[in-house]
């Protein structure tokens with residue numbers, strides 16, 4: 001029975017009392033990205049397992065330990081996506097999007113799945129907002145993508161986030177670094193975990209992000225990649241830093257960042273905080289100049305980032321950032337008797353057409369119970385319809401804050417009074433974000 005009434009470990013329900021905060025974050029992120037020219041892409045929740053082996057990499061923790069992989073009824077190996085980049089790049093190649101005007105800029109909101117040990121800020125199903133930009137190898141693209149993450153945090157007034165930056169080189173300089181790492185870890189062979197022992201042969205860089213305490217302690221003394229990068233990578237890195245300096249985006253170079261996924265080349269970055277416990281990386285990303293080719297497309301550079309929405313919300317809560325309140329009911333229309341209830345429904349329909357948030361009784365409650373409900377939902381105004389109101393076409397409009405009532409005609413005057421009270425559509429945060437003109441266009445009511 002407990003299985004029926006408890007969500008699986010590492011997952012969480014997002015309840016109505018919290019979901020508006022999610023909607024707000026998602027809207028800010030997507031709309032800010034739109035100002036940089038990113039357009040939304042939606043890709044499947046699951047992909048062929050091979051896609052993640054090829055992109056995220058066979059020797060990563062994500063692929064070796066954390067994927068939700070199963071065989072479907074058609075005997076295919078399927079994996080719930082552990083991250084958003086692979087699917088987005090696969091879709092771009094599959095649909096020939098790279099033949100259009102470059103750079104291709106896509107944004108996404110997605111659930112991701114990783115079988116990790118759950119703790120604060122670490123879940124098995126979590127949510128990412130991410131972007132990918134394909135087609136540019138210029139450091140200007142790196143600055144633009146980092147600038148977008150920065151701008152989103154600025155709009156949300158997030159504080160105490162540090163941007164940490166590194167370059168992890170390219171296929172030209174990486175082998176030299178691998179050699180140095182190998183030589184270092186050979187000296188600690190007896191202490192490494194079994195997974196890392198095999199990584200020593202296949203991909204020594206992955207030992208650097210092993211979560212086992214012994215391996216991570218040893219990794220602290222390992223050579224850093226920044227000392228091994230080639231001239232081209234160094235020049236690129238300088239180009240990124242110069243641009244960030246000019247944009248007023250503060251960063252620290254952290255030569256220990258290698259990221260946990262295999263596809264990265266050159267620039268990598270993380271936005272980190274110490275305010276939400278051990279899982280303090282709120283956003284991570286970087287360049288992946290070999291990935292498109294690896295997935296069967298033409299050689300095309302790319303880069304992007306993803307932010308974990310759970311961690312971002314934890315941080316906003318820790319900083320007591322005031323997210324906008326959800327819109328409250330603007331008018332509750334109570335009714336006595338069937339005829340009045342029908343009239344209330346008719347008025348609600350008309351006022352909703354005008355963009356007001358109105359409610360009426362759908363429970364067959366007494367007028368006292370209806371008013372109790374109106375109070376509970378925080379209705380700003382209320383009125384009661386009975387036989388005499390139906391006859392006169394007038395009712396008492398009550399301001400629920402002050403308790404004051406005044407007569408109102410149920411036709412145009414009611415609409416006007418609601419507008420006069422400042423309760424028009426613009427009180428919706430979402431409409432503030434995307435603009436009234438857009439909403440009208442969506443509703444097919446273009447002015």
Ligand code: HAM
Pocket residue numbers: 082083084085086114116121122123124125126127128130131132260261281282283284285286287303304305306307308309310311
């Ligand atoms: P990632 O660093 O693996 O990168 O994940 C990005 C962000 O997702 C992390 O910084 C963190 O905020 C959040 N995150 C990761 N795992 C969990 C978890 N188990 N629970 C809660 N939040 C988590 C990527 O996924 C890359 N695809 C990012 C990227 C896009 N690079 C280039 N383009």
